[in-house]
Amino acid sequence: MGVPIRQAACLLLLCLPLAAQAGGGRLLATGGLTQLEGAAGGGLVPWAVLAGYGTADETGGTIAISHTVLPDYNLSMLGLAYTFYNRVEISAARQSLALDLGSGTEEIRQDILGAKVRLTGDLVYDTLPQLSLGLQYKRNRDMDTPEAVGAERKDGVDAYLAVSRLFLGAIGGYDLLLNGTLRATRANELGLLGQGGPDNDSYKLMPEISVAVLLNRSTAVGYEYRRKPDNLGLDESHWHDVFFAWFPSKQLAFAAALVDAGSVGPYDSQRGLYLSLQGSF
Amino acid sequence: MNRFATPWLALALAAMLGACASSGPTRDDSLYQALGEREGIEMLVDGLLFRISENQKILHHFTEADPGRLHRTLTEQFCELSGGPCTYSGDDMVTVHTAMRITEAEFNSLVEDLIQVMEHQRIPIQAQNRLLARLAPMRSEIIGL
Ligand code: HEM
Numbered sequence: 001m002g003v004p005i006r007q008a009a010c011l012l013l014l015c016l017p018l019a020a021q022a023g024g025g026r027l028l029a030t031g032g033l034t035q036l037e038g039a040a041g042g043g044l045v046p047w048a049v050l051a052g053y054g055t056a057d058e059t060g061g062t063i064a065i066s067h068t069v070l071p072d073y074n075l076s077m078l079g080l081a082y083t084f085y086n087r088v089e090i091s092a093a094r095q096s097l098a099l100d101l102g103s104g105t106e107e108i109r110q111d112i113l114g115a116k117v118r119l120t121g122d123l124v125y126d127t128l129p130q131l132s133l134g135l136q137y138k139r140n141r142d143m144d145t146p147e148a149v150g151a152e153r154k155d156g157v158d159a160y161l162a163v164s165r166l167f168l169g170a171i172g173g174y175d176l177l178l179n180g181t182l183r184a185t186r187a188n189e190l191g192l193l194g195q196g197g198p199d200n201d202s203y204k205l206m207p208e209i210s211v212a213v214l215l216n217r218s219t220a221v222g223y224e225y226r227r228k229p230d231n232l233g234l235d236e237s238h239w240h241d242v243f244f245a246w247f248p249s250k251q252l253a254f255a256a257a258l259v260d261a262g263s264v265g266p267y268d269s270q271r272g273l274y275l276s277l278q279g280s281f
Numbered sequence: 282m283n284r285f286a287t288p289w290l291a292l293a294l295a296a297m298l299g300a301c302a303s304s305g306p307t308r309d310d311s312l313y314q315a316l317g318e319r320e321g322i323e324m325l326v327d328g329l330l331f332r333i334s335e336n337q338k339i340l341h342h343f344t345e346a347d348p349g350r351l352h353r354t355l356t357e358q359f360c361e362l363s364g365g366p367c368t369y370s371g372d373d374m375v376t377v378h379t380a381m382r383i384t385e386a387e388f389n390s391l392v393e394d395l396i397q398v399m400e401h402q403r404i405p406i407q408a409q410n411r412l413l414a415r416l417a418p419m420r421s422e423i424i425g426l
Binding site: 026027056086124126168169172216 | 389396406407418420
């Protein structure tokens, strides 16, 4: 785990008592979690929902850390997001991928700046589901390995359109959350292996979905699927996860997931555990 | 049109008409039952009005409300909405909430009160969600007016 991320984890714990004094006017869990690139969403997929619990008259945000343990990699993420009037979300995230090379570990870091605008609709109310448009600017800071495997460049922008809706009582009385996201990207492994490659260097449209059921007021279980392009010709896999999320209050959320990242770089069968902690303020 | 399709279409239409005709008299009161019928709903409204009276975020809207009437009309409304044998005798939502300028956050605060009461009264999560699903479409007739 990278040092800045570890420091940030301490910071997050220090901030929690502060966060405990806030609390926006949206309903519990409607701010979602923080996905791997720092936007409000599930674990993998950015959703149309905006970070935090602020309504049209409020502002608020989140700070989150996550850690994914795979057989040959560890991926840490620290993300900050802030939402203005349930309309615009801005976010910043640092990812750190540690590769276990046997002879030692190598670290690949990436910074991501995100913006998301709610175009229309609402997650829970009104006729239209929530529809948002997002951008993620990604800059890889450690290009040695990405270049060695053929990445064309270190930075790039992903654009996505996401639609989310919570259907109250829809499945035998349980609430059902559906999210569909369509992303235009040319990132390799989220950008951790740079952008573009010998097999493809143009934008591809990649669908991503999340389905979740709320078991009670504060817990949800769900499934996510995220398609990824294979620009490097390394058989890059689509990702899936099955997650469990717990929202003990509007200030805190925990999530745990079993992630199947398939083949990543030279290693295949990368299945592991994802854990995240989010504070909202 | 394909000549094979026509009889199927006629059959489907007949089935749909039949379904409409027969759904009239039998009303689904399973939610009403799950909420504990009239008695359960009255307790729910008691609890809700009590929580509102303690909720500083929204209490200021209720200073001139008539609690007796509110108790009666809310009970009728929940009863009718849940498929129970009641008729709502209050005014329509727009008329009642006009000029209050209720915000999204205030609306959700009342919903949270309702959820707390339902949790407290151990109403099953499925019934809670089904009631909320029937109240949610009213939001646009309540907020921002
Ligand atoms: C799902 C949400 C809501 C429902 C179903 C609802 C329903 C009702 C009903 C049935 C009445 C009685 C009407 C009558 O007696 O004619 C009423 C009155 C009232 N409502 Fe709501 N309401 C909701 C949300 C709110 C919210 C969020 C507020 C304020 C924060 C609010 C403030 C009031 C007030 C102050 C009255 C009393 C009006 C008076 O007596 O002059 N309501 N509401």
